[in-house]
Amino acid sequence: MEGFSFWTDVRIRFAETDAQGIAHHASFVVWLEVARVAHLAKHAGGYQAIRDGGIEALTTEVNLRYHRAAYFDEALRVWARCGDLRGARFAYEYRVERDGELVADGYTRHATVDRDTYRPTRVPAWLADAIATAEASSG
Amino acid sequence: MEGFSFWTDVRIRFAETDAQGIAHHASFVVWLEVARVAHLAKHAGGYQAIRDGGIEALTTEVNLRYHRAAYFDEALRVWARCGDLRGARFAYEYRVERDGELVADGYTRHATVDRDTYRPTRVPAWLADAIATAEASSG
Amino acid sequence: MEGFSFWTDVRIRFAETDAQGIAHHASFVVWLEVARVAHLAKHAGGYQAIRDGGIEALTTEVNLRYHRAAYFDEALRVWARCGDLRGARFAYEYRVERDGELVADGYTRHATVDRDTYRPTRVPAWLADAIATAEASSG
Amino acid sequence: MEGFSFWTDVRIRFAETDAQGIAHHASFVVWLEVARVAHLAKHAGGYQAIRDGGIEALTTEVNLRYHRAAYFDEALRVWARCGDLRGARFAYEYRVERDGELVADGYTRHATVDRDTYRPTRVPAWLADAIATAEASSG
Numbered sequence: 361m362e363g364f365s366f367w368t369d370v371r372i373r374f375a376e377t378d379a380q381g382i383a384h385h386a387s388f389v390v391w392l393e394v395a396r397v398a399h400l401a402k403h404a405g406g407y408q409a410i411r412d413g414g415i416e417a418l419t420t421e422v423n424l425r426y427h428r429a430a431y432f433d434e435a436l437r438v439w440a441r442c443g444d445l446r447g448a449r450f451a452y453e454y455r456v457e458r459d460g461e462l463v464a465d466g467y468t469r470h471a472t473v474d475r476d477t478y479r480p481t482r483v484p485a486w487l488a489d490a491i492a493t494a495e496a497s498s499g
Numbered sequence: 500m501e502g503f504s505f506w507t508d509v510r511i512r513f514a515e516t517d518a519q520g521i522a523h524h525a526s527f528v529v530w531l532e533v534a535r536v537a538h539l540a541k542h543a544g545g546y547q548a549i550r551d552g553g554i555e556a557l558t559t560e561v562n563l564r565y566h567r568a569a570y571f572d573e574a575l576r577v578w579a580r581c582g583d584l585r586g587a588r589f590a591y592e593y594r595v596e597r598d599g600e601l602v603a604d605g606y607t608r609h610a611t612v613d614r615d616t617y618r619p620t621r622v623p624a625w626l627a628d629a630i631a632t633a634e635a636s637s638g
Numbered sequence: 639m640e641g642f643s644f645w646t647d648v649r650i651r652f653a654e655t656d657a658q659g660i661a662h663h664a665s666f667v668v669w670l671e672v673a674r675v676a677h678l679a680k681h682a683g684g685y686q687a688i689r690d691g692g693i694e695a696l697t698t699e700v701n702l703r704y705h706r707a708a709y710f711d712e713a714l715r716v717w718a719r720c721g722d723l724r725g726a727r728f729a730y731e732y733r734v735e736r737d738g739e740l741v742a743d744g745y746t747r748h749a750t751v752d753r754d755t756y757r758p759t760r761v762p763a764w765l766a767d768a769i770a771t772a773e774a775s776s777g
Numbered sequence: 778m779e780g781f782s783f784w785t786d787v788r789i790r791f792a793e794t795d796a797q798g799i800a801h802h803a804s805f806v807v808w809l810e811v812a813r814v815a816h817l818a819k820h821a822g823g824y825q826a827i828r829d830g831g832i833e834a835l836t837t838e839v840n841l842r843y844h845r846a847a848y849f850d851e852a853l854r855v856w857a858r859c860g861d862l863r864g865a866r867f868a869y870e871y872r873v874e875r876d877g878e879l880v881a882d883g884y885t886r887h888a889t890v891d892r893d894t895y896r897p898t899r900v901p902a903w904l905a906d907a908i909a910t911a912e913a914s915s916g
Contacts, residue, residue: 373807373810373811373814374517374518374523374810374814374824375517375523375525375806375807375810377517377518378513378514378516378517378518379513379516379517379518379520379521379570379571380694380696381518381520382518384513384514385667385697385700386514386664386667386668386671389663389664389667389700389792390664390790390792393664393790393791393792394790397790397791397850401850406850407791407849407850408849408850416658418658418704418707419663419704420703420704421701421702421703421704422663422667422700422701422702423699423700423701423702424699424700424701425698425699426696426697426698426699429696429756431518432518432824432825433814433818433823433824433825478707512668512671512672512675513671513675513685514667514668514671519833519835524806524836524839525803525806525807525810528653528802528803528806528839529651529653529803532651532652532653532803533651536651536652536711540711545711546652546710546711547710547711555797557797557843557846558802558843559842559843560840560841560842560843561802561806561839561840561841562838562839562840562841563838563839563840564837564838565835565836565837565838568835568895571685571686572675572679572684572685572686617846652795652796652801653795653801653803655795655796656791656792656794656795656796657791657794657795657796657798657799657848657849659796659798660796662791662792664792709796710796
């Protein structure tokens with residue numbers, strides 16, 4: 361994956377399918393989150409570290425384009441990368457693949473807020489540094 | 500419904516179906532909760548009132564027996580009643596019907612805990628009274 | 639709501655919240671579907687009628703922007719309108735409100751396919767007509 | 778785990794938590810299914826093999842007892858074993874553990890039906906044999 365260096369794998373659960381016989385489109389939103397959490401765990405000490413630092417990262421936008429149907433018990437690879445870090449905002453891009461074939465792609469946008477006041481708060485320097493380092497090393 | 504006086508209606512969402520073409524069995528667990536929340540809203544000032552009183556009501560057991568399959572967009576009636584209130588514990592019974600036909604039945608058990616310490620705490624008297632009154636009036 | 643004439647109401651379920659204490663962002667994707675299904679039920683004989691006609695409507699894109707957090711047991715109004723009907727494609731726009739205040743907005747895109755071959759199939763004339771009539775009458 | 782020889786691991790997703798700050802009780806129902814599917818994949822050619830054989834395995838009962846709360850990002854081990862195979866019925870037992878500590882336990886019951894007629898159909902001999910062999914070898 362050009363530009364991506366991190367991925368996580370998910371296997372489609374039966375509960376994630378629907379009566380069309382395919383993975384329900386809302387299931388993908390959860391898989392993006394799984395990848396985001398795994399990415400932060402690897403590069404930034406984990407989502408829990410962010411929360412422990414008095415910060416909540418809210419999701420402010422989700423975009424997903426579905427290119428192929430996916431089915432029960434299939435293994436999907438979710439590529440994720442973080443970028444566009446500015447002030448209290450950052451974004452993630454994703455590609456969801458099955459055996460190298462594009463199934464879906466999309467992005468999410470996030471805002472960091474103070475956990476008590478819910479006011480926008482700059483992404484902490486340690487988190488910004490961790491993300492910058494992660495993406496730089498992914499060449 | 501003999502012994503039941505409270506119900507709430509749900510319509511089966513497409514996201515709640517699975518690749519067998521029926522409502523996924525985990526969806527029913529959520530519908531029981533919807534009925535429980537509605538029952539508490541009517542009889543005990545609402546689940547939020549319980550939480551605001553420094554109490555969390557944890558679910559300690561779920562039991563569901565599925566008698567018939569249910570399908571997308573069907574209207575289900577979820578009958579619920581509370582009982583078996585003792586100390587820090589109470590229970591709910593349920594019947595899920597479609598046009599008067601039994602689709603599923605079951606029960607849940609719950610324990611009240613202090614919101615800060617998570618230690619078991621007696622069901623508050625106001626809640627116990629509200630529940631007792633509710634069930635007495637249901638004849 | 640300027641340009642919208644159809645809405646459906648949902649009440650946030652406890653199962654739809656997350657450990658941030660708010661409605662999980664994936665829950666909104668399901669609520670958009672609930673509104674879409676209700677809109678089709680009113681204007682086009684229902685989603686089931688589409689499926690019975692040998693057509694599946696696949697979701698090809700979801701976009702959601704979250705403007706305010708939403709909480710357990712809140713009542714949300716989901717405004718929906720259909721448009722941009724071309725060949726085998728159509729789209730929906732949404733606004734999610736709480737007491738008239740914007741909580742989220744977004745759109746979904748869809749493609750109609752033959753139920754057996756999963757090949758793109760023009761939106762049936764009866765469905766296209768129903769949608770056009772619905773939106774024209776909404777002034 | 779005495780009597781259990783098969784397990785599968787899940788990590789608690791953020792979407793699976795609720796506003797009590799813990800994993801929502803309905804999430805466990807899905808994890809039992811994940812373990813069941815993995816068990817069948819190992820011992821009986823997979824759930825898909827069952828479906829391909831013209832059989833659907835319906836869930837007829839779920840029972841879960843929750844002993845401890847579980848939290849976001851925790852790793853849970855779900856032990857599963859199949860048994861009580863009679864005619865068109867079989868059952869599963871489960872224990873959900875975190876670092877060897879019991880978090881929940883329960884069982885599910887299932888019925889095999891013909892995929893076209895939805896009439897009860899004996900569990901196919903190949904499936905019964907596979908399950909019997911699996912459990913015998915688990916000593």
